[in-house]
Amino acid sequence: MPEVLKAPLVVEFPFTRSLGPVQSAFLTGLRERVVLGVRTTDGRVLVPPVEYDPVTAEEIDELVEVAPTGTVTTWAWNPAPRRGQPLATPFAWVLVRLDGADTALLHALDAPGPDAVRTGMRVRVRWAAERSGAITDIACFAPYDGGPDRPTGHGRAFPDAVTGIVVPARLDYTYSPGRAQSDYIHALAERRTVGERCPSCRKVYVPPRGACPTCGIATAEQVEVGPRGTVTTFCIVNIKAKNLDVEVPYVYAHIALDGADLALHARIGGVPYDQVRMGLRVEPVWTEGARYPDHYRPTGEPDAAYETYKELL
Amino acid sequence: MSKEPVAVVGIGQTRHVAARRDVSLAGLVREAARRALADAELTWADVDAVVIGKAPDFFEGVMMPELYLADALGAVGKPLLRVHTAGSVGGSTALVAANLVAARVHGTVLTLAFEKQSESNAMWGLSLPIPFQQPLLAGAGGFFAPHVRAYMRRSGAPDSIGALVAYKDRRNALKNPYAHLHEHDITLEKVVASPMLWDPIRYSETCPSSDGACAMVLTDRAGAARAPRPPAWLLGGAMRSEPTLFAGKDFVSPRAGRDCAADVYRQAGVGDPRRDIDAAEIYVPFSWYEPMWLENLGFAAEGEGWKLTESGATALDGDLPVNMSGGVLSTNPIGASGMIRFAEAALQVRGQAGEHQVDGARRVLGHAYGGGSQFFSMWLVGAQPPDS
Numbered sequence: 064m065p066e067v068l069k070a071p072l073v074v075e076f077p078f079t080r081s082l083g084p085v086q087s088a089f090l091t092g093l094r095e096r097v098v099l100g101v102r103t104t105d106g107r108v109l110v111p112p113v114e115y116d117p118v119t120a121e122e123i124d125e126l127v128e129v130a131p132t133g134t135v136t137t138w139a140w141n142p143a144p145r146r147g148q149p150l151a152t153p154f155a156w157v158l159v160r161l162d163g164a165d166t167a168l169l170h171a172l173d174a175p176g177p178d179a180v181r182t183g184m185r186v187r188v189r190w191a192a193e194r195s196g197a198i199t200d201i202a203c204f205a206p207y208d209g210g211p212d213r214p215t216g217h218g219r220a221f222p223d224a225v226t227g228i229v230v231p232a233r234l235d236y237t238y239s240p241g242r243a244q245s246d247y248i249h250a251l252a253e254r255r256t257v258g259e260r261c262p263s264c265r266k267v268y269v270p271p272r273g274a275c276p277t278c279g280i281a282t283a284e285q286v287e288v289g290p291r292g293t294v295t296t297f298c299i300v301n302i303k304a305k306n307l308d309v310e311v312p313y314v315y316a317h318i319a320l321d322g323a324d325l326a327l328h329a330r331i332g333g334v335p336y337d338q339v340r341m342g343l344r345v346e347p348v349w350t351e352g353a354r355y356p357d358h359y360r361p362t363g364e365p366d367a368a369y370e371t372y373k374e375l376l
Numbered sequence: 377m378s379k380e381p382v383a384v385v386g387i388g389q390t391r392h393v394a395a396r397r398d399v400s401l402a403g404l405v406r407e408a409a410r411r412a413l414a415d416a417e418l419t420w421a422d423v424d425a426v427v428i429g430k431a432p433d434f435f436e437g438v439m440m441p442e443l444y445l446a447d448a449l450g451a452v453g454k455p456l457l458r459v460h461t462a463g464s465v466g467g468s469t470a471l472v473a474a475n476l477v478a479a480r481v482h483g484t485v486l487t488l489a490f491e492k493q494s495e496s497n498a499m500w501g502l503s504l505p506i507p508f509q510q511p512l513l514a515g516a517g518g519f520f521a522p523h524v525r526a527y528m529r530r531s532g533a534p535d536s537i538g539a540l541v542a543y544k545d546r547r548n549a550l551k552n553p554y555a556h557l558h559e560h561d562i563t564l565e566k567v568v569a570s571p572m573l574w575d576p577i578r579y580s581e582t583c584p585s586s587d588g589a590c591a592m593v594l595t596d597r598a599g600a601a602r603a604p605r606p607p608a609w610l611l612g613g614a615m616r617s618e619p620t621l622f623a624g625k626d627f628v629s630p631r632a633g634r635d636c637a638a639d640v641y642r643q644a645g646v647g648d649p650r651r652d653i654d655a656a657e658i659y660v661p662f663s664w665y666e667p668m669w670l671e672n673l674g675f676a677a678e679g680e681g682w683k684l685t686e687s688g689a690t691a692l693d694g695d696l697p698v699n700m701s702g703g704v705l706s707t708n709p710i711g712a713s714g715m716i717r718f719a720e721a722a723l724q725v726r727g728q729a730g731e732h733q734v735d736g737a738r739r740v741l742g743h744a745y746g747g748g749s750q751f752f753s754m755w756l757v758g759a760q761p762p763d764s
Contacts, residue, residue: 070507078437079495083400113447114402120420120450227397232437238507248508266623276619296529298521299575300513304503307511312575315513317522324623328512341529355510369529376526376627 068245075233082226085114088126091224093200096190097215099126100164110164129163130212131188133204136160136167140177147233149203155180159204162211171203185209196225243273246285251356254349258323260284266324289320292359293367294343295376296326299336314339318359319375326375333360342366379478381761383600383607384722386416386593392556392707395494396587401441402448405490408589409449412486416593417604420450423593424482429459429469429489430711435496449486461615463659463746465489466590466714467753471613473594474755478610483596490589491709517582517662519748521574523627524664528576530628533667533682535576539567541663542581542705544691549702551692551731556586556707581663581705588709590716597761608722611739611762612643613755620748627749633672636752641674644739644756649674653756655697655734657720658743659713661704666690670698673743673754692732700724700732714744718755725759 082090085101089112092099101112102125109117116123138157144150149171157180158167173189174180187207194200240248243259247270250257258269259282266275267286274281297316303309314336317326331339332348344364347356388411390396396404405428413419426449433439442458449456459469466489473487505511513519527533543564549555570580600607616636619625637649646652658673660666667681675696676684684690690698699705701720704713721742723729734740739758745751 068508072505072507074434074504076434076437076497081397081400081492081495083398083403086400114400115406115447115450117447117452120447120452230437232434240508244508261623264623268623276622277624296522296526298518298525298577299572300518301571301575302517302573304511304513307513315518315522315574325621325625329510330512341525354508373530374624376523376530 065246065249067239067242068248069237069239072236072238073233074236075231077229077231080228080230082228083114085112085124085126087224087226088112088220090196090198090200090228091221093198094194094196094225095221096131096194098129098131098161098188100129101125102127107165108163109166110161110168127163128214128216129161130214131161132207132209132212133159133161133164133186135172135180135182135184135186137182138172138180140180149199154203157186157204159186163214170201173203173205179206187212197228241273243271243282247271248354251354255287256289256320257285257287260286267322268325269320269323269327286322288322289347291344291346291362292318292320292323293372294331294339294341294345295319295372296341297331297339299339312336316359317376318345319372324375329356330358331360332358340366342369342372380480380596381600381763382474382477382610383595383597383603383761384592384610384726384757385595385600385603385605385607386412386414386418387591387719387723387728388412388415389554389590389716389719390588391554392586392588392709394556394584394586396492397494401436401438401490401492402445404492404587405445405488405589405591406448408490408591409486409488412591412593415605418484418593423450423454423484423486425455425457425476425485426451427457427459427469427473427476427485427487429465429715431462431465431491432460435710436492437496449488461617461746461751461753463661463710464714464744464751464753465746466712466716467718467742467744467755468615468714468751470592470594470715470718471615471753471755474610474613477594477596480596484599485594486591487594487715488589488591489712489715491711492587493585493709494587517574517577520662521577523749524576524662527628527664527668531667531679531682537667537682537685538576538581538663539564539578540685541660541666542567545660545663545699545703545705548692548700548732549706552701552706553730554707555702556584556588557702577662577664583661583704583708584706586707586709588707588712590712590719592715592719592722605728606726606759608725608757608759609761611756611758612640612646614639614643615751615753617751620750628668629672629678630749630752632750633669633745633752634674636754637673640741640754640756646756649741650676650696653696653739653741654737655700655724656741656743657699657701657703657717658741659704659717659745660699661708663705666698669743673741692734697734700729700734714746714753717744718742721755722757725757
């Protein structure tokens with residue numbers, strides 16, 4: 064049985080966030096080495112602050128300075144930090160109730176090992192040297208032997224408030240196209256296009272998915288289709304896509320390969336873009352070492368009659 | 377036991393714009409929710425459950441935003457559900473909320489849908505590079521443009537129809553203070569002269585990218601009796617789905633759409649939608665989808681939808697106004713777009729649509745679709761309760 068393909072897939076994007084008034088004040092405060100909470104209707108102080116009262120759902124915006132010192136309420140040891148985590152060496156994830164707050168903040172505690180961490184221990188903010196108005200302005204917490212630090216009394220409003228942040232997100236996957244598509248891709252390496260026929264409705268799927276979406280049953284019978292086909296419909300793309308190394312304008316077409324029961328999508332070349340038409344007969348153009356036909360070009364045959372492909376648009 | 381009649385008694389939306397940098401996601405949804413409650417003259421305590429929807433999480437990169445939005449929507453201590461059906465989600469979300477009332481699970485439900493496209497990247501989100509696949513295209517326009525060409529070939533519609541739709545919808549938007557695009561100097565010539573992005577789709581025939589939220593308060597018969605303003609009554613609602621691609625898929629007039637409409641009409645006792653429905657707010661992200669959906673929804677015979685558009689029947693003063701609000705072509709916070717269609721239908725039958733009110737609108741259809749034309753959701757609302 065041919066090998067089922069696998070490859071790493073990394074999805075990453077720098078998302079932006081508008082903060083709104085409360086988060087803006089909180090993060091601007093961190094930049095100024097001041098931790099702000101918010102007072103709820105029933106008088107509790109929430110750190111980190113929220114915009115809406117969890118009990119009454121009303122807007123809350125009375126910001127209150129709390130101390131940069133506090134008490135660990137619970138923790139978990141992280142023996143193998145991953146990229147993007149607060150510390151590169153093993154550390155404890157801690158929930159810290161800062162002095163003056165009624166709720167705990169999640170952060171990292173720099174400690175030599177799990178034996179040095181306990182619930183109830185005193186800790187203090189270690190500020191980052193470079194601060195921009197982000198939760199990472201608190202580099203981490205460190206063990207601290209003392210009572211509450213006095214608030215700075217600096218107040219709650221700072222000039223040049225942070226109103227938005229950029230949050231890079233990244234997901235690492237291992238992607239597999241599965242058995243049927245792997246077979247299809249292996250056949251393409253031999254410049255053959257192989258679909259699969261549904262044993263029930265007899266439709267030939269190209270590319271195959273290993274199951275017929277209409278009948279809901281597995282497909283296995285392989286059917287070689289093409290190499291020639293018919294352009295059933297298309298558009299002319301005039302926008303250059305960032306991740307796509309193709310000059311515009313180009314034609315993006317649905318092509319029903321001879322013997323296939325639905326169209327696949329491909330680029331048309333070898334003909335001026337404004338001469339591409341529905342019914343145009345085309346064939347694949349391969350480039351050395353490529354997994355896919357680079358594009359399809361006209362065969363020179365007469366156009367297919369609309370009646371022959373109108374169900375394959 | 378028969379279903380509980382469902383009434384829309386509150387509607388709220390944000391003023392949709394390209395970027396709401398002044399509010400967080402929570403602040404954005406809050407604005408729409410508060411307006412809906414104010415319209416219904418209700419408070420957070422009057423709401424029994426909250427049902428929200430938005431497009432895929434990786435558009436804004438906030439995973440399961442419903443968890444973090446519970447405080448902002450007064451949902452603490454109540455059921456909070458999230459619905460997820462791509463672009464049709466705003467419609468599906470309203471229907472899930474309506475079903476909770478119809479089934480007498482809850483008396484009053486707040487339903488809301490949103491998108492903050494300025495903090496998102498839908499083009500990127502829809503075009504993730506997949507190993508072993510040939511990168512061919514980016515964005516939704518290139519996906520839908522070949523289907524528009526197929527419609528033009530099948531129906532024999534003249535090239536001019538798409539621009540007529542865009543010109544009509546952008547002018548309707550001028551009457552709607554909540555619409556994103558207010559192109560005061562729009563002319564048909566400007567639409568036609570705009571750049572061809574994905575031929576046959578021009579720039580001015582595509583939807584904008586918007587930040588916005590829309591909310592509705594749905595309630596039972598007793599709630600409707602207490603409502604300060606006339607309610608809109610749900611006469612029929614349905615959802616259907618089908619695969620994105622399968623042998624025999626009809627992208628021009630998907631079967632799921634036809635079946636969904638037929639279900640709604642059966643529930644509402646609509647024999648001939650053209651005769652029995654006064655106006656329709658349908659999901660048209662690219663102008664040509666107006667004539668395509670008019671056929672799919674049974675307002676015109678196959679191949680005849682463009683004639684309705686061309687004749688002016690779908691204009692605000694026509695006999696079947698379509699997209700009175702300015703439509704998706706004028707406002708597109710993706711996750712909210714379906715609910716804005718549903719809300720516009722309700723505003724019309726309540727007589728609350730302001731400058732874009734259709735005189736005598738008694739029964740109005742709201743429609744949404746999503747994914748690769750694979751999810752459909754629709755409701756028909758009326759000025760009178762279903763049993764009257």
